[in-house]
Amino acid sequence: MSRQGSLLIMTLWVLAILSVFAIAIARYLSLETHLTRYRVAREQAKSLARAGVYLAAMQLTKDAQDPGEQYDWVGDDWAATPPDVTLPEGRIHVLSVTDEQRRLDLNSARSDQLELITGSAEIAQAVRDYVDPEDPTEQRQASPPYAPKDAPVVAMEELRDIPVMTPEAFAALQRATTVGAGTTLNINTVTPEALAAIAPILHDQPSEAIIQILAAARQDPATMDSCIVKDLADMADQLAACTMQDPEAFVELRTKANFSVRSSVFRIVSEGLVDSPKVTYRVEAVVQRSQDGTEPPKILSWRES
Amino acid sequence: MVLTRKGFTLVELLIAAAMISVLFVGLGAHLRGGITLWLRSTQTVEGLQRQRVALDRLERDLANAVVYGGALPVLESDGKRMVWATIEPAGREQPARLRIVAYECAERGGVQGLWRGSQTASEALAQAEASPVLLLPQCEALTFRYAYQPAAPSEPLVWEGSWGQTDHLPKLIEITLMRSGRTVSRTVEIPSGVLEPLEPPAP
Numbered sequence A: 001m002s003r004q005g006s007l008l009i010m011t012l013w014v015l016a017i018l019s020v021f022a023i024a025i026a027r028y029l030s031l032e033t034h035l036t037r038y039r040v041a042r043e044q045a046k047s048l049a050r051a052g053v054y055l056a057a058m059q060l061t062k063d064a065q066d067p068g069e070q071y072d073w074v075g076d077d078w079a080a081t082p083p084d085v086t087l088p089e090g091r092i093h094v095l096s097v098t099d100e101q102r103r104l105d106l107n108s109a110r111s112d113q114l115e116l117i118t119g120s121a122e123i124a125q126a127v128r129d130y131v132d133p134e135d136p137t138e139q140r141q142a143s144p145p146y147a148p149k150d151a152p153v154v155a156m157e158e159l160r161d162i163p164v165m166t167p168e169a170f171a172a173l174q175r176a177t178t179v180g181a182g183t184t185l186n187i188n189t190v191t192p193e194a195l196a197a198i199a200p201i202l203h204d205q206p207s208e209a210i211i212q213i214l215a216a217a218r219q220d221p222a223t224m225d226s227c228i229v230k231d232l233a234d235m236a237d238q239l240a241a242c243t244m245q246d247p248e249a250f251v252e253l254r255t256k257a258n259f260s261v262r263s264s265v266f267r268i269v270s271e272g273l274v275d276s277p278k279v280t281y282r283v284e285a286v287v288q289r290s291q292d293g294t295e296p297p298k299i300l301s302w303r304e305s
Numbered sequence B: 001m002v003l004t005r006k007g008f009t010l011v012e013l014l015i016a017a018a019m020i021s022v023l024f025v026g027l028g029a030h031l032r033g034g035i036t037l038w039l040r041s042t043q044t045v046e047g048l049q050r051q052r053v054a055l056d057r058l059e060r061d062l063a064n065a066v067v068y069g070g071a072l073p074v075l076e077s078d079g080k081r082m083v084w085a086t087i088e089p090a091g092r093e094q095p096a097r098l099r100i101v102a103y104e105c106a107e108r109g110g111v112q113g114l115w116r117g118s119q120t121a122s123e124a125l126a127q128a129e130a131s132p133v134l135l136l137p138q139c140e141a142l143t144f145r146y147a148y149q150p151a152a153p154s155e156p157l158v159w160e161g162s163w164g165q166t167d168h169l170p171k172l173i174e175i176t177l178m179r180s181g182r183t184v185s186r187t188v189e190i191p192s193g194v195l196e197p198l199e200p201p202a203p
Helices: A002-064 A111-118 A121-131 A156-161 A167-176 A192-198 A208-219 A221-227 A232-243 A247-254 B010-063 B121-125
Strands: A091-099 A265-274 A279-288 A298-304 B075-077 B081-088 B097-108 B111-119 B133-137 B141-148 B158-160 B172-179 B182-189
Touching: A002 A091, A002 A265, A002 A279, A002 A298, A002 B010, A111 A121, A111 A167, A111 A192, A121 A156, A156 A167, A156 B097, A156 B121, A167 A192, A192 A208, A208 A221, A208 A232, A221 A232, A232 A247, A298 B010, B010 B081, B010 B097, B010 B111, B010 B133, B010 B172, B010 B182, B075 B141, B081 B141, B097 B121, B097 B141
Parallel strands: none
Antiparallel strands: A091 A265, A265 A279, A279 A298, B075 B081, B081 B097, B097 B111, B111 B133, B141 B158, B141 B172, B172 B182
16 A cells, blocks of 8 residues: 555656756747747848838839929928838838928038027037037047047937037937038928028018918918929018018028928838837938939938837 | 565665666766757857847948048958947937947957947047957957949949948948858848949939
8 A cells, every 4th residue: 555655656756857847948948939039020120110211212202203293392292101001020100201401401500500509609619610620729628539520420420429519409400400411401391490590580580480480381281382382483472472471581581591492312210010029120211312203212321220 | 473575675675776776877878968968059049149149239230330431431341350330229328329330359358259349439530449348259250241233233243352432331241250160141231332322313
């Protein structure tokens, strides 16, 4: 009797030891499978995000091919982000397509314009020193080492290295200025911040009120259409009618910058989303399209995260 | 008292012990092989994982590469080391920044491996020490090849051992690592590497 009992206990012991082994191996393997699955999802999300950029770039080229519409505005076909594309692997989601001609060119912006944007003469001067050729008054620093680049900025992120730069001033610069898109401003898309910087005073009046009225008229579907300048020659009259202001103010505005009614450089933000496991991959690209849409768009800058 | 055979004799116990030990020695020999194999495979998998993470990092730095211009290189490599300008994406606590990154196979502090240095443009121009981070142990050589598109779009990409262009990036970069006598390579697409020079189209 007792011998049979000891056999049962021994069997239970062996079973217990084997189960511990089995659980340990299963846990290890499930961790590996999880990691691999995450990695596959990440690659899929990356490909989807990249595809989103190409999708939006294709839409941009298609818009340029339309001979009847030789102007670009905020409600244009390209600005409507393409609908999400759902694939078995995940989803392509284009967050935004915006033109870069809505912002001032940072490299050619004057220091008084930069001061209006950042609200600080010191920062404005530091940015100019960073871009302009070397001069003896420039601020240099030994520790941590800092010396102005004395060459055009190629990426806005560079400005963060300027010692006096603040996060607020940098955010303001990002809203109103850009790099690599040329010096023309599209009058149909230009941001209120950029307009306020190039023309703080119009026709002997502070321009703030006019800029606000223009921005509001462009938001309102009823007046939106009348505010689109289709031909630069009509700019002053059309904007005066749209804002119900003196045309002289807009005649003066036209002399303040190199305006245009077309845009050629665009910023596309696209996301690739995979649901299980949950992975989001984001790509931000700046592309240049050819004016007639016959050549494929060129990618000027690319950020992945 | 009647003697019943309920217990074991000493001889029986000894024989049983001998049989069990022979059984365990045999089992142990087999198990040891299995355990060694298991350990080795775990180590290999971990090594591969680490290599993949390091190459992913390199790939992201290359995908976000920018042509900085001025006194800093677009892409500079001398067979063991590679330097270029890139945008480090925003992390949890720090915003996106322009960094000059340097990858090299070198021995530092007695550790031979793939090291990644990252510094601001000003630090790079001042030739300050970058305090590199070890990405991967064991790395004897790091080589690169660059692909560009010849003038005629119909022609296939051309591969070259060095990149002399200063105004744009190549289309593809092939990275080859030599680790403990074995080569590992990965080809990275550079999305902003243009096929033609960046000039506005003729009107």
